[in-house]
Amino acid sequence: MGLRLVAAAGSPNREAIDEYLYRGKWLTGHMSESGNEFDLIIIGSGSGNHIPEFLNDWRIAMVERDVFGGTCLNKGCIPSKMFVLPADRAVEAAEAASIGVDISVNNADWVAIRDRVFGRIDPIAEGGREYRAERCENVTLIEGTGQFIRSDVEGMHSIDVDGQVISAPQVLVAVGSRPTIPPISGLSECGFHTSDSIMRLDTLPRRLGIIGGGYIAAEMGHVFSGLGSQVTLFNRSSMMLSRHDRDVSTAFTEEFGNRVSLHLGHLPSKVERTADGIEVHCAGEIVVVDELLLATGREPNSDLLNCVVVGVDTHNHGTLSVDAHMRTNVPGIWAIGDVANDYQLKHVANAEVDVAFWNMAHPDDLRVVTQRHVPAAVFSHPQIASVGLTQQEADALGSDVLIGRRDYAGTAYGWALGDAPGFAKVIVDRDSDQILGAHIMGPQAATLIQPLVQAMQFAQTATQVAREVYYIHPALTEVIENALLDAINQR
Numbered sequence: 001m002g003l004r005l006v007a008a009a010g011s012p013n014r015e016a017i018d019e020y021l022y023r024g025k026w027l028t029g030h031m032s033e034s035g036n037e038f039d040l041i042i043i044g045s046g047s048g049n050h051i052p053e054f055l056n057d058w059r060i061a062m063v064e065r066d067v068f069g070g071t072c073l074n075k076g077c078i079p080s081k082m083f084v085l086p087a088d089r090a091v092e093a094a095e096a097a098s099i100g101v102d103i104s105v106n107n108a109d110w111v112a113i114r115d116r117v118f119g120r121i122d123p124i125a126e127g128g129r130e131y132r133a134e135r136c137e138n139v140t141l142i143e144g145t146g147q148f149i150r151s152d153v154e155g156m157h158s159i160d161v162d163g164q165v166i167s168a169p170q171v172l173v174a175v176g177s178r179p180t181i182p183p184i185s186g187l188s189e190c191g192f193h194t195s196d197s198i199m200r201l202d203t204l205p206r207r208l209g210i211i212g213g214g215y216i217a218a219e220m221g222h223v224f225s226g227l228g229s230q231v232t233l234f235n236r237s238s239m240m241l242s243r244h245d246r247d248v249s250t251a252f253t254e255e256f257g258n259r260v261s262l263h264l265g266h267l268p269s270k271v272e273r274t275a276d277g278i279e280v281h282c283a284g285e286i287v288v289v290d291e292l293l294l295a296t297g298r299e300p301n302s303d304l305l306n307c308v309v310v311g312v313d314t315h316n317h318g319t320l321s322v323d324a325h326m327r328t329n330v331p332g333i334w335a336i337g338d339v340a341n342d343y344q345l346k347h348v349a350n351a352e353v354d355v356a357f358w359n360m361a362h363p364d365d366l367r368v369v370t371q372r373h374v375p376a377a378v379f380s381h382p383q384i385a386s387v388g389l390t391q392q393e394a395d396a397l398g399s400d401v402l403i404g405r406r407d408y409a410g411t412a413y414g415w416a417l418g419d420a421p422g423f424a425k426v427i428v429d430r431d432s433d434q435i436l437g438a439h440i441m442g443p444q445a446a447t448l449i450q451p452l453v454q455a456m457q458f459a460q461t462a463t464q465v466a467r468e469v470y471y472i473h474p475a476l477t478e479v480i481e482n483a484l485l486d487a488i489n490q491r
Helices: 014-023 070-075 077-099 110-135 215-227 246-256 346-361 391-396 412-417 450-457 462-467 478-488
Strands: 040-043 060-064 139-143 146-151 157-161 164-168 170-173 177-179 207-211 230-235 261-264 270-274 277-282 285-289 291-294 298-300 333-335 376-378 384-388 401-407 423-429 435-441
Touching: 040 157, 040 164, 060 164, 070 077, 070 110, 077 110, 077 215, 110 139, 157 170, 170 346, 207 215, 207 277, 207 285, 215 230, 215 246, 215 376, 230 277, 246 261, 246 384, 246 391, 246 423, 246 435, 277 291, 333 346, 384 450, 391 401, 391 423, 391 435, 401 478, 412 478, 423 478, 435 450, 435 478, 450 462, 462 478
Parallel strands: 040 060, 040 170, 060 139, 170 333, 207 230, 207 291, 230 261
Antiparallel strands: 146 157, 157 164, 177 298, 270 277, 277 285, 376 384, 384 435, 401 423, 423 435
């Protein structure tokens, strides 16, 4: 094993090492006759596949151990939202009576819905794989599990991919995350699903059990209950989406509980498969289901990389430590996405990879990733969107804040929506008038929050956003206007 090249930021040899890595002979094409040396190795084909044109003259190896295109495309945000749409339609039909329309759902053709989703996604994933494997001249696709084996004194990082050793002075780690499996007795014996497999079921289960209370549990609970399954959900917390603003999590739990049987405050102690199905034992009660979904979080795939051998620092149960330029502590090794942040959001990974690739190629013009105001949405029913501080976080920081809130029902378009629940809530700093957080529950929440995200990012005040732009009347955006006015009028 060669010498490890590990230089902490600010150490005497860091500048010299960077000079070699970024300006050395490899930039002209560092390749060997054996074909195992590259300018760049990318581990992971999700956001790591977003290779910009300015790297077209680099010789790149792309390593993928699973499906090409990563989690979001194949078994995450994209297919799940394609399932959410038909579930939305079914639930909206059931709610239509409140506005005087009698609509009934005769059937949800699970196979047709599933095949529509993956009939679109699978060819895209395979097409991307085929392009990288056969038609992309500067990229070599290597399928297998990549692990670091050494970093030598010349700054070359070597990776073993199921017996094939490849090397490069630059490595981008983009391996993502995987579902966490809780330590519940009987899981491995009875069988279960995660978000990796639940959307590819052959039949819609009559009874579905879900363990968890976060994003995936809320979205899949909506999908399956909306399409006709009897859903029972078990969650350790006393409410759903417990990390959200308390007003949101409280209201969502109440609404979600109208469609899903909620068992809150406990996780199952054991599960057992019987002739009648899967018995879930929780708090002295036994619930029998036909399929079981585990949705208790995700963990980074860093443990598959053997990072310790090259000295890459990790924190928070395996997340790789990176700076604002997406560099790890080891020169030439970069990381993005779920393996390098705690957000586990595709739009964050995409922003990070753009910065990482740019910085590799432009060492004299480094860009940074700003994560001050990262929005997120839960595509359940009702829909939720959030950005910035919750009221509880603002209180814990001792901030002097104004809380503005407007129910959808308090706007003209909200009257058109009937009895559908929904509200917008903003947290505004009393002194600076800056928007510190925003939380929306209800139809179109993920769209409605965008002007608040931009306002926060560009430091527009609550007064500017509320009073210096037009809001179309009677559009649903008036709920944002009125929430902001509710806050600033408290002065």
